[in-house]
Amino acid sequence: MSPPDAAVDTAQAQAPAEARSADRALVAAARHSGGRTAAVLGCAVAAAAAALAEPAILGHTLDLLLRRAPSGPAWTLLCAAVIAAEVTLDAAAARLTGEVDGRSTARLRRLGLTRLLRTAPHHAARYAPGETAARLTAHATEAGKVPAAAAHAVAALVAPLGAVAALFLIDLWTALAFLLGVPLLVLLLRAFARDTLTSVARYQQVQLATAGRLVEALAGARTIAAAGTAERERTRILAQLPELGAEGRRMWQVYGGTTARSAALMPMLLYVVLAVGGIRLSAGAIGVGELLAASRYAALAAGIGAVTGGLAAVVRGRAAARRTAALLALPELGHGRAELPQDGPGTLELRDVRVVRGGSTVLHDISLVIPGGTTVAVVGRSGAGKTLFAAVAGRLTDPDTGQVLLDGVPLREVSAEALRREVGYAFDRPVLLGDTVGDAIGFGAGPDPGPEAVRAAARAACADPFVRHLPHGYDTRLADAPLSGGEVQRLGLARSFCHAGRLLVLDDATSSLDTVTAREVERALAHAIRPGTRIVVAHRLSSAVRADLVVWLEDGRLRATGAHDALWRCEPAYREVFAAAAETGAQADREVAR
Numbered sequence: 001m002s003p004p005d006a007a008v009d010t011a012q013a014q015a016p017a018e019a020r021s022a023d024r025a026l027v028a029a030a031r032h033s034g035g036r037t038a039a040v041l042g043c044a045v046a047a048a049a050a051a052l053a054e055p056a057i058l059g060h061t062l063d064l065l066l067r068r069a070p071s072g073p074a075w076t077l078l079c080a081a082v083i084a085a086e087v088t089l090d091a092a093a094a095r096l097t098g099e100v101d102g103r104s105t106a107r108l109r110r111l112g113l114t115r116l117l118r119t120a121p122h123h124a125a126r127y128a129p130g131e132t133a134a135r136l137t138a139h140a141t142e143a144g145k146v147p148a149a150a151a152h153a154v155a156a157l158v159a160p161l162g163a164v165a166a167l168f169l170i171d172l173w174t175a176l177a178f179l180l181g182v183p184l185l186v187l188l189l190r191a192f193a194r195d196t197l198t199s200v201a202r203y204q205q206v207q208l209a210t211a212g213r214l215v216e217a218l219a220g221a222r223t224i225a226a227a228g229t230a231e232r233e234r235t236r237i238l239a240q241l242p243e244l245g246a247e248g249r250r251m252w253q254v255y256g257g258t259t260a261r262s263a264a265l266m267p268m269l270l271y272v273v274l275a276v277g278g279i280r281l282s283a284g285a286i287g288v289g290e291l292l293a294a295s296r297y298a299a300l301a302a303g304i305g306a307v308t309g310g311l312a313a314v315v316r317g318r319a320a321a322r323r324t325a326a327l328l329a330l331p332e333l334g335h336g337r338a339e340l341p342q343d344g345p346g347t348l349e350l351r352d353v354r355v356v357r358g359g360s361t362v363l364h365d366i367s368l369v370i371p372g373g374t375t376v377a378v379v380g381r382s383g384a385g386k387t388l389f390a391a392v393a394g395r396l397t398d399p400d401t402g403q404v405l406l407d408g409v410p411l412r413e414v415s416a417e418a419l420r421r422e423v424g425y426a427f428d429r430p431v432l433l434g435d436t437v438g439d440a441i442g443f444g445a446g447p448d449p450g451p452e453a454v455r456a457a458a459r460a461a462c463a464d465p466f467v468r469h470l471p472h473g474y475d476t477r478l479a480d481a482p483l484s485g486g487e488v489q490r491l492g493l494a495r496s497f498c499h500a501g502r503l504l505v506l507d508d509a510t511s512s513l514d515t516v517t518a519r520e521v522e523r524a525l526a527h528a529i530r531p532g533t534r535i536v537v538a539h540r541l542s543s544a545v546r547a548d549l550v551v552w553l554e555d556g557r558l559r560a561t562g563a564h565d566a567l568w569r570c571e572p573a574y575r576e577v578f579a580a581a582a583e584t585g586a587q588a589d590r591e592v593a594r
Contacts, residue, residue, distance in 0.1 A: 021329055022143075022321035025111065029104040030147040036103065037147045040096045044155030047089035052162040054082050059293030093155075097148040105144025109136050112327035119330040120397040122357070126330070130215030131208045135327055139204060139320040146317035153310030163297040167273075170294050171286050177276040178269055178298055199254060200319040203247040206240045208323065213237045273298035333398065336413035340422055344407030345372020346502035346533035348393060353402035355388055355556075363388055363399070364557045370549065372407070372502070373531060377538040377547035377564070379577055384553040386537045387507055393535050394423045394505045406503060421446055422501035426509035429485075430492025437467055437481055438474035440491055444499040457498035460524035462517050463490040486512040493521060502532040508539060515542070522546055541578045552577075 030037055061075040113136060116124055127135070167175035217224060217233050224233050277294045280286050286294070348370040355363040363385050370376055378386045391397045392404055395411040404411045411419065432440040441454045441463075449457075454474065458464040466487055470476040483491070489512040496504060504525075510518040519542060525534060526546075538544050544564045552559045552567065552574060560567060560574070567574045 022318060022325040025108060025325040025328055026143065026146050026318070026321050028111065029107045029144060030150075032107040033100045033103040033147065036096055036100045037151055040093055040100055040148050041151035041155060043089045043093035043096060044152050045158055047086050047093060048155050048158035048162070050082050050086035050089060051159050052166070054079070054086065055163075055293040055296030056166065057082055058296065059290055062292055063290075093152070097152070100148040101145050103144075104147050105141050108140045108143055108321070108324050112136050112140065112324050115328050115330050115332060118332045120333045121391070122397060123330045127326075128212035128215065129219075130211035130213065132327070133215065134208050134211040135323045138207075139323040142320035143317045143324050146314055146321065149310050149313035149317060153314055156310050166297045167294060170290050170297070171277070171280050173280060174273055174277050174286075174294050174298075177272045180269075180272070199247055199250045200316050201322070203244065203251060204319055204323055206244045206247060210237065210240055210244065213239075270295070270298050333395075334412075335416040335419065336410075337415050338409050338413040339418050340409055340414060340502070341407050344502055346422075347372040347407050348503060348533055348535075349403075349405040349408075350392070351403045351405070353392060353399040353404060355385075355392060355397070356400045357388075362556045363392065364555075365402070366558050368551065368558065368561065370533060370535075370551075372533055374548045375526070375534040375536065375546070376549045376551055377536050377544040378551045378553065379538050379544055379574075380553035380559075381577055383555075385556040386553055388556075389551070389553060390505050390507045390535055390537050394425055394503065395419060396425070420444075421499075422503060424496045424500050424504045426493045426496035426504075426506045428489070428508035428511045430488060430495070430509075432478055432488065432491055432495075435477060436472075436474065437470065437476050437478060437491065440478060441474075441494045441498055443495055446499060449498050453498055454494075456528075457494040458491075460497050460521070460528045461490045461494035462513075462520050462524075463487070463494045467491075486514070486517070489513060490517075490521075497524075497529050500530045500532065503535070504529070504532060505535045505537075507537045509537075510543075511539060515540075518542065544578070 057075065057079050061072065061079055064072040064075055116132065116136075164175065164178065167178055214237050217237055224230055274295055277286065277291045281291050350366050350368045353363060353366045354361060366389070378389055380386050388397075392399055395404065395414075398412065406414070406423070432443075434440040434443045438451065438454050441457055442449050451474070455464060458467055458474075467474055467476075470481055489509065493506075493509055496506070496509070506525075510521055513521065518540060522543065536543050536547065538547070544550050547564060549561060550564050550567055551561050552571075554573075560571065
């Protein structure tokens with residue numbers, strides 16, 4: 001089987017599962033607003049019942065008025081009351097529909113966002129940022145309309161079905177005349193649902209791809225401007241615009257074609273009913289009022305085509321729900337309830353840890369014990385698995401096999417609160433969260449550290465001098481703070497120092513710092529931050545020199561562990577890892593010396 005065929009088969013196999021997941025999400029959203037959804041259904045059904053009663057009451061009132069019966073005026077008032085009830089119930093259903101749509105949309109967004117934040121980062125990165133945003137916004141909004149739309153679609157069936165029953169009660173032959181066209185209506189609606197689902201699904205898929213490209217271009221705006229490739233990017237982003245337009249036109253063609261065929265079929269049925277009813281009136285089988293009622297009921301029964309609108313909303317919403325529900329299918333990085341031992345030294349143990357990505361093993365059966373309080377430099381060539389090792393050590397992801405233990409407790413069993421209280425991270429490209437610079441440094445799962453702790457962490461990360469020179473110091477809004485890459489990295493380090501626990505993982509967190517600043521940060525890490533175990537993903541020779549222990553990775557395997565001096569003396573391949581870094585560091589040192 002060729003790769004394209006295999007991809008198609010895989011997509012077809014996943015489609016039923018995605019549909020079931022989407023339906024479960026919609027049921028959850030409907031339950032969240034169950035009372036209001038039931039009220040929408042109740043009001044819509046009651047309005048349909050009022051519309052259904054109206055022709056019979058009007059017909060009977062007409063017969064009474066023609067005979068000048070004393071009860072005629074009373075029945076006239078009853079007609080007015082039924083009409084007023086129908087209008088009031090329709091208005092109530094419309095207002096409740098807005099509330100249900102809003103609550104259901106919010107529920108779907110909350111479910112999707114919660115799962116997105118609870119999954120491992122590499123799973124969250126499965127979808128491009130633009131796609132994720134579209135799934136949580138436009139598609140969630142469309143999917144959120146399904147509960148109320150389904151209620152309206154069910155209620156829309158009450159009037160046509162009741163009208164057919166009423167036609168049988170008025171006159172058998174008139175009812176049979178109408179039923180001649182019902183099979184055509186059923187076939188029409190079935191074809192509409194099938195064709196609409198196909199076109200809507202494809203439209204939303206192209207929409208997601210376009211949104212993903214747009215967000216990518218926005219993130220790389222400076223690179224695009226510097227490279228002078230704006231026109232090429234515009235072409236790339238809009239490459240599928242013709243297909244998007246074609247699918248959009250196809251959707252409206254399906255809807256318009258169905259509407260047009262319904263518009264042609266309905267009058268024909270109505271004329272047939274009126275013709276048969278007129279014959280029955282001339283024969284004396286029915287009266288004038290009954291003919292009026294029959295014509296009105298025929299119009300209501302023919303209104304089964306109005307179900308098309310509700311059906312279209314349900315079909316579009318289910319297709320959109322598949323996009324939003326895809327986020328719910330992301331595996332959750334669950335947590336246990338165990339607590340770590342108090343005053344534990346931060347002993348980290350990896351037992352036969354193996355990690356697989358895309359069908360390939362990227363960390364191979366690593367077993368290692370790191371004593372508490374040790375500073376460990378994780379070194380290796382690019383692609384050796386250093387960042388993944390750091391992610392496993394602090395449980396940003398789980399190994400596929402094996403265990404990771406902190407002070408003797410498996411990380412899988414540790415509660416989320418204890419894990420993030422005792423395990424901190426700093427990254428090479430940190431994202432700053434919060435309103436102000438001070439908020440970004442203090443951002444964390446624990447209690448507010450307070451301004452003094454924030455300033456102390458900033459001083460340790462060599463960030464305090466430039467922060468104090470900002471327009472409002474630590475109260476400067478992040479959006480108004482002109483920060484370089486190195487300054488952002490120092491603020492990320494300050495955030496990790498502010499919440500440092502017994503284990504601190506620095507994943508290339510000093511890569512944008514000059515050599516002098518990096519050494520100052522290393523000294524602060526050793527003396528000014530809460531004591532504990534440090535794992536430093538190292539590219540600088542100085543980081544390995546100052547470490548208590550070096551973990552040397554090669555092609556995802558543990559090549560060696562030991563002191564830097566011993567590895568440097570005995571392992572030429574180890575020296576080669578740092579050859580380029582040593583030259584770069586020496587050059588930086590010469591520039592600083594000048």
